[in-house]
Amino acid sequence: MSFLEKLDRLDRRIIFLIIGIAVFVPLLFRVPIKVVQSPIVQDIYEGIEALPEGSMVLLSFDYDPSTLAELQPMSEAVIKHCILKKHRMVFMGLWPQGPKLAQGIMETVAPQYDLQYGVDYVNLGYKTGGMVVISSLGSAITDPFPTDMNGVSLRNLPIFDNVKTLRDFDYVVSMSAGDPGIKHWVMIAKDRFKVPVGGGVTAVSAPAFYAYYNSGQLEGLMGGLRGAAEYETLIDTPGTASYGMSAQNWAHLMIILFIIIGNTTMLILKRKKEKSRVR
Amino acid sequence: MTMTFAGAIGIFLAGVLTLAIFSFLYKDNPVYKFAEHLFVGTSAGYWFIYNVYNIFVPNVLVAWREAGGFADYFNVALPVLLGFFMLMRLIPSVSWISRWAMAFSVGMTVGFNTITELQTNILQQIGATLSPFASLHFNNGGLVASVNAIIILLAVLAALVYFFFSKEHTGGYGHIAKVGIWVLMITFGASFGYTVMARISLLIGRVQFLQTDWWVAIKHIIGLG
Numbered sequence: 001m002s003f004l005e006k007l008d009r010l011d012r013r014i015i016f017l018i019i020g021i022a023v024f025v026p027l028l029f030r031v032p033i034k035v036v037q038s039p040i041v042q043d044i045y046e047g048i049e050a051l052p053e054g055s056m057v058l059l060s061f062d063y064d065p066s067t068l069a070e071l072q073p074m075s076e077a078v079i080k081h082c083i084l085k086k087h088r089m090v091f092m093g094l095w096p097q098g099p100k101l102a103q104g105i106m107e108t109v110a111p112q113y114d115l116q117y118g119v120d121y122v123n124l125g126y127k128t129g130g131m132v133v134i135s136s137l138g139s140a141i142t143d144p145f146p147t148d149m150n151g152v153s154l155r156n157l158p159i160f161d162n163v164k165t166l167r168d169f170d171y172v173v174s175m176s177a178g179d180p181g182i183k184h185w186v187m188i189a190k191d192r193f194k195v196p197v198g199g200g201v202t203a204v205s206a207p208a209f210y211a212y213y214n215s216g217q218l219e220g221l222m223g224g225l226r227g228a229a230e231y232e233t234l235i236d237t238p239g240t241a242s243y244g245m246s247a248q249n250w251a252h253l254m255i256i257l258f259i260i261i262g263n264t265t266m267l268i269l270k271r272k273k274e275k276s277r278v279r
Numbered sequence: 280m281t282m283t284f285a286g287a288i289g290i291f292l293a294g295v296l297t298l299a300i301f302s303f304l305y306k307d308n309p310v311y312k313f314a315e316h317l318f319v320g321t322s323a324g325y326w327f328i329y330n331v332y333n334i335f336v337p338n339v340l341v342a343w344r345e346a347g348g349f350a351d352y353f354n355v356a357l358p359v360l361l362g363f364f365m366l367m368r369l370i371p372s373v374s375w376i377s378r379w380a381m382a383f384s385v386g387m388t389v390g391f392n393t394i395t396e397l398q399t400n401i402l403q404q405i406g407a408t409l410s411p412f413a414s415l416h417f418n419n420g421g422l423v424a425s426v427n428a429i430i431i432l433l434a435v436l437a438a439l440v441y442f443f444f445s446k447e448h449t450g451g452y453g454h455i456a457k458v459g460i461w462v463l464m465i466t467f468g469a470s471f472g473y474t475v476m477a478r479i480s481l482l483i484g485r486v487q488f489l490q491t492d493w494w495v496a497i498k499h500i501i502g503l504g
Contacts, residue, residue: 013304013305016304019479019482020482023479023482023483023486024486027483027486027487027490028490068484069480069481069483069484069485069487070477070480070481070484096329096330096333097329125333126333128333128334128338131391131392131395132391135391186399187395187396187398187399187400188395191395191398191399191403192395202477203473203474203476203477203480204470204473204474204477206473207466207469207470207473208470211404211407214407215403215404215406215407216407217399217403223473224473224476224477224480225476225480225483226476240487243487244480244483244484244487247479247483247486248476248479248480248483251479251482251483252475252476252479255475255479
């Protein structure tokens, strides 16, 4: 068997091993990469940056742990940005486990920045219904969420003193892994109630949302780990996404290399076979 | 945050199960099968309990207890009744009742979505595709934006032509449809590129978990952390 034939029948486990090494080694050395900012991520950053101090930002955690690797770094970066700008944050989720993921971040971040629950931030929890929940937020926040996730009435939380409906929020950020998610925030919050909407999505679904950005329905968008790394670079706080981008680059390089090797080998062998058939 | 011993054991087990799932990359084996079955079983149990406490309890039990009038009771009773109807599918002799609940659900969703979908995904998108033509100019830095707007419009039209099957795709019409296929292929290519990134991101997430949380948990268990 020639070298090319061996290459053509390469055991897929060798490819898995090389991809594994390409991911593992860069992460071992934890080299953060400063990624070049794209306008689509820059715009969401600038939208939050331009809000005056004390603005109300609604952060909807529309994902679960299966997409944690991509969306959690984005959430952490946006939350840190909001804290640095002294915005007030209201968390909620259209996915059952979303609010718990928000709680996980705040349990670490709130003591660091001396944030007070009910004054600086609040977690409303999860409500089933997707688009209907967003729509009823437009009538009154207390319609879908009479209490926060701990059962405390919203009337007893000072953060809601002047905030009664979705229109009272200055910005909506949806971290979305599918349906319901950012699309529904665009449909209701932006198109019906005219509240600016930005957010982050998994890389798989990112291309579908560029149309909303181009039409101005979406203020900005983070797509996958790269989007999160861009945002981390913008707020100058390298996190898991920035460290992960080095591994991402090496893995992509290997995949491109395998695609080139695989196709070149296939074409050469195909030509050889055709030649031998002619003879 | 400080790690408790029980927490460390949990994270340690999560790491071991992650490696068990990865062992499938070598070949199918009993360790992988055990982890897979465990995942399916615990997920089903977890979601059942989660839904009971996050959907049924607050939306039915608590809402019924706190109901103050006929409208409140009605708002709780009707969805419960429709949900009950849905379960009638399990009894063949009365399974037709489930169609009522299905009809309500479909009807309500269609009614709620039609105008919003039309506004957001059709009218606004058509507007965004055509609006650059109102200020089309090829000087003072407008060249790139103008060419981009023309390409987008032509690509959209070509893709639409491809999906119009009432006319045979032959001649000039066929050529436009072929351009439409190219547009679709480029779109799928972009999606595929992003999909590769997403899958690698998930692997990165797991490796980061093993390198940080899992390692810290191991050190905690053996008394080094």
